[in-house]
Amino acid sequence: MTPRILIEGCAGLASLSLAVVCGRPTDAPWSRPGSKTGYARALLRLAGLSRWRPDEIVWAEPSADCRMMLQAYPDAERLRLAAALCREWGTAAREEGQRELWARLKAEGPPGEYTAREVARVAAVQARTVSQAGTEAFGGRFPGNWKPNVDRDKQAYPLDHPRRQMEVIAGARWPSTRLYRDAREIEVVGDAFAYFDWPYFGTLSYGPGDITRPDALEVMRRWSAAGSLVMASEAVPLAEELGEGWWAVDIGTARTGAARSGANRGCVTEWVTMNRPPAWRPGEQVGIFGGAR
Numbered sequence: 001m002t003p004r005i006l007i008e009g010c011a012g013l014a015s016l017s018l019a020v021v022c023g024r025p026t027d028a029p030w031s032r033p034g035s036k037t038g039y040a041r042a043l044l045r046l047a048g049l050s051r052w053r054p055d056e057i058v059w060a061e062p063s064a065d066c067r068m069m070l071q072a073y074p075d076a077e078r079l080r081l082a083a084a085l086c087r088e089w090g091t092a093a094r095e096e097g098q099r100e101l102w103a104r105l106k107a108e109g110p111p112g113e114y115t116a117r118e119v120a121r122v123a124a125v126q127a128r129t130v131s132q133a134g135t136e137a138f139g140g141r142f143p144g145n146w147k148p149n150v151d152r153d154k155q156a157y158p159l160d161h162p163r164r165q166m167e168v169i170a171g172a173r174w175p176s177t178r179l180y181r182d183a184r185e186i187e188v189v190g191d192a193f194a195y196f197d198w199p200y201f202g203t204l205s206y207g208p209g210d211i212t213r214p215d216a217l218e219v220m221r222r223w224s225a226a227g228s229l230v231m232a233s234e235a236v237p238l239a240e241e242l243g244e245g246w247w248a249v250d251i252g253t254a255r256t257g258a259a260r261s262g263a264n265r266g267c268v269t270e271w272v273t274m275n276r277p278p279a280w281r282p283g284e285q286v287g288i289f290g291g292a293r
């Protein structure tokens with residue numbers, strides 16, 4: 001049975017949802033460690049859902065900066081207003097004023113009420129930050145340095161960044177969405193594709209809200225018991241811990257687009273654990289545990 005709902009249970013900037021809704025892997029307004037843009041195609045192929053359009057999308061994410069953006073994704077009117085503000089600020093600042101623009105907007109403090117201006121401010125700051133998970137001011141764990149906009153390396157960005165990404169996302173046809181703070185709070189149903197991109201245990205921590213391994217496994221078991229297709233990404237396979245009926249596949253070689261960055265740079269394994277046999281296998285890089293028959 002084709003699932004009805006997409007659950008992106010550790011949403012971050014929801015790369016899997018962006019790929020599903022925009023019809024191809026699509027950059028979020030800023031980059032964030034652990035982004036799955038490069039693995040979105042592989043994840044959907046593993047699930048056998050390459051051209052799937054869910055009726056509903058449900059997210060869980062504790063970080064205030066990401067939550068602001070997730071609210072705006074399906075809100076085309078507000079997102080376009082935010083994009084227009086990014087154009088106004090970025091072009092007025094010109095190249096020489098980009099650092100001052102970043103510092104001024106960041107100094108306004110943590111994300112406030114959900115308005116087009118706050119969406120634009122949070123995105124404009126994060127898109128100009130050399131990020132582990134964004135700036136401390138926005139709930140990230142690091143002070144976050146300004147990312148120069150001049151074309152000295154391949155991370156250069158346009159003056160009105162991230163206007164273009166916002167306009168692409170605003171132009172997509174979004175189903176209804178719901179946003180929770182914690183993956184454990186989402187009502188468990190049986191007709192979902194429930195994808196959890198857990199913080200990789202023992203590597204980068206995103207903050208005090210990070211879920212523990214036993215809780216993560218418990219969440220996966222609950223969704224599986226309800227009958228949903230369950231999939232989780234981690235640096236290691238989780239199938240042996242979960243037991244009978246779970247498969248693990250390394251999709252490290254199936255990444256598309258830019259190379260990995262941040263805490264996971266150099267990490268060559270990218271494990272997906274799922275409660276069904278994978279519908280596709282990336283070359284020979286497949287290991288099967290638990291439910292192998």
Ligand SMILES: C[S@@+](CC[C@H](N)C(=O)[O-])C[C@H]1O[C@@H](n2cnc3c(N)ncnc32)[C@H](O)[C@@H]1O
Nearest residue numbers: 010012013015034035036182183197206210211
């Ligand atoms: C590897 S990142 C996800 C990146 C995401 N797949 C993307 O493409 O942007 C893990 C995310 O899980 C979030 N997280 C941590 N604890 C959580 C919890 N209890 N419930 C939901 N999300 C949580 C972190 O804030 C972080 O954004």
